[in-house]
Structure formats: structure tokens, C-alpha cells
Amino acid sequence: MFWKENWLGETCLQTKFNWLFQFDQDKDAKVSDRVTWVNGNCEFNWQWCREPSGRTMAELSTLIELLNRYPLGSGNDSVPWKWQMAANGVFTTKKLNNIIMEKVYACEKSQPETMRNYLVPKKVEVFIWRARKKRLPTLSELYKTGVDLHSVRCHICDNDVESNEHALIFCNLAFDVWSRVYKWWGFGQYVYMSITKTFAGIVNQSNSELGANIWRAVEWTCGYILWKNRNSKIFKNKNSCAPSLLNEIQILSFDWISKRLKDPKIEWCSCLSNPQIYLFNSSFCYLSIIGLDLFFAR
Numbered sequence: 001m002f003w004k005e006n007w008l009g010e011t012c013l014q015t016k017f018n019w020l021f022q023f024d025q026d027k028d029a030k031v032s033d034r035v036t037w038v039n040g041n042c043e044f045n046w047q048w049c050r051e052p053s054g055r056t057m058a059e060l061s062t063l064i065e066l067l068n069r070y071p072l073g074s075g076n077d078s079v080p081w082k083w084q085m086a087a088n089g090v091f092t093t094k095k096l097n098n099i100i101m102e103k104v105y106a107c108e109k110s111q112p113e114t115m116r117n118y119l120v121p122k123k124v125e126v127f128i129w130r131a132r133k134k135r136l137p138t139l140s141e142l143y144k145t146g147v148d149l150h151s152v153r154c155h156i157c158d159n160d161v162e163s164n165e166h167a168l169i170f171c172n173l174a175f176d177v178w179s180r181v182y183k184w185w186g187f188g189q190y191v192y193m194s195i196t197k198t199f200a201g202i203v204n205q206s207n208s209e210l211g212a213n214i215w216r217a218v219e220w221t222c223g224y225i226l227w228k229n230r231n232s233k234i235f236k237n238k239n240s241c242a243p244s245l246l247n248e249i250q251i252l253s254f255d256w257i258s259k260r261l262k263d264p265k266i267e268w269c270s271c272l273s274n275p276q277i278y279l280f281n282s283s284f285c286y287l288s289i290i291g292l293d294l295f296f297a298r
């Protein structure tokens with residue numbers, strides 16, 4: 001609507017030119033009822049109940065000036081906007097998302113292989129990128145930007161300041177969860193590592209690139225769940241224990257990986273009982289049967 005919707009400038013025209021608005025016969029007139037752009041020039045079609053004069057005339061002059069500056073002069077009112085970042089001029093959030101992701105990855109040229117993982121959703125890739133850049137809005141980071149906080153201590157353990165590392169690695173609960181994830185994968189005792197190392201998905205014993213990718217997807221899911229849990233604690237005061245978080249990680253990582261990995265298929269039983277098989281063989285079919293046996297043998 002010409003007057004009532006905010007389409008030109010920072011406020012709607014009704015607010016900005018209130019005297020003039022009162023003079024319009026149709027308060028709900030559309031933009032196209034009042035103005036058209038022909039070859040870059042404005043053509044007006046006013047319908048005043050009284051001819052503007054004095055103060056309203058002054059408002060009308062300002063309004064006309066504003067409309068003349070409006071970049072709609074493409075000559076075709078039905079396709080007024082063109083998004084310059086796409087060849088066809090059409091804006092889509094998907095395209096914008098891709099552009100942002102390309103920029104993000106371009107910043108990480110040194111380690112591109114550890115930046116992407118097609119086995120997890122894009123939101124998780126972005127989350128891990130932010131974590132590695134120490135750009136998660138932890139309490140200490142918020143405090144640095146001037147946010148007034150009651151405390152910057154970790155809401156979960158209250159042992160230390162909540163930094164990116166603390167939330168995802170050093171917190172008691174995070175350490176317990178990481179230890180369980182390592183045990184699940186048969187890696188022995190988890191030792192503290194930096195965020196970059198933790199999410200790099202490095203496995204010495206793997207001879208399968210796909211297997212390393214799967215493990216990295218699990219690590220990233222773990223980080224993502226720890227952060228979600230941290231938010232639930234802060235915003236909903238919800239407490240979770242390490243076994244239930246491990247459970248969530250197992251279910252979510254299996255769901256993400258199995259949906260994205262068409263061949264070879266991973267199976268829930270082997271994934272749960274013997275994920276090590278992924279690290280040593282890129283074809284899981286035969287080995288997963290062994291995994292299944294192991295699962296039922298327990």
C-alpha cells in the first residue's frame with residue numbers, strides 16, 4: 001500500500017507525510033495506483049479530496065522528489081527488483097547461503113579438507129567453523145562485547161569462565177561426554193585437545209577417507225549437541241547427564257550420516273556396537289554383519 005506500508009525510506013509514507021495522507025481519497029491505494037515508472041521517469045496519478053496547498057504542497061514536493069530518486073526506473077513495474085548476485089536477477093535464500101558458505105570456506109583455504117563434511121547439515125558446518133574461530137556467543141565473549149551479565153562462569157559446572165574451549169572441551173560434562181564418545185568408538189581415553197584439533201577428525205588408525213569423514217561427522221555432532229545442551233541449561237534451566245547426551249549424539253549422527261550416505265549404507269546396530277569398522281574398510285556390508293553379530297552377542 002502506497003501510504004500504509006513501509007516501501008520507500010525508513011518509515012511508511014503515512015507517517016512521514018501525514019497531512020498529505022489525509023488529502024488522499026483512497027487511504028488504501030496501492031503503489032501502482034499512485035505512481036508508475038515509465039522509462040525511468042515517474043508518472044503520478046493523485047486523487048486528492050482537496051488540492052494540496054501550503055503545508056501539504058510542501059509535503060507533496062518532498063514526496064515527489066523522493067519518488068523520483070527511487071530506483072524503480074527499470075521501465076517495467078512488474079519486475080522492479082533485480083538481485084545482482086545472481087545471473088538471473090532472482091533472489092533466493094539458498095543462493096545467498098551458498099555465497100556465504102563459499103566465502104567462509106575461502107577463509108579456510110589452508111585446511112579445506114577439515115572444513116567441510118557432506119555427512120552433516122550445513123548448519124553444523126557453520127557451527128564448527130564458528131567454534132574454531134572462537135566466534136560462539138559464550139558468556140565471556142558476550143562480556144567482551146559489552147553485554148551486561150550477572151556472571152561469566154559456566155552455568156553447567158560453575159568451575160570456570162565460560163569460553164569457547166570451556167563450553168565444548170574443558171567443562172566437566174563436556175569431558176565426560178567426549179570420553180564416552182571415544183569409548184564408543186574404541187579410541188581409549190579421551191585427552192584434552194584444542195578445539196581445532198578436536199574437530200579436525202584426525203584418526204591415525206584409519207585407512208579409509210570415508211571412515212575418517214564419518215568419525216569427523218560424529219565429532220561435529222558431539223560439539224553441536226554440547227552447545228545445544230549448554231543453551232538448554234542457560235535458557236530453560238534444563239539439566240542433562242552425559243549418558244543421555246551420548247545417546248542423543250548416537251541417534252542424531254546416525255540419522256544425519258545414514259541420510260546422506262547412500263552407498264555403502266551404515267547400519268544402526270553396527271554403528272552403535274562397532275563403529276571402528278568404518279575406519280578400516282570403505283565397504284561396510286560384510287563387516288557390518290560382523291558388527292551385528294557382536295551387537296547381539298553382548
Ligand SMILES: [Zn+2]
Nearest residue numbers: 154156157171
Ligand atoms: Zn563448565
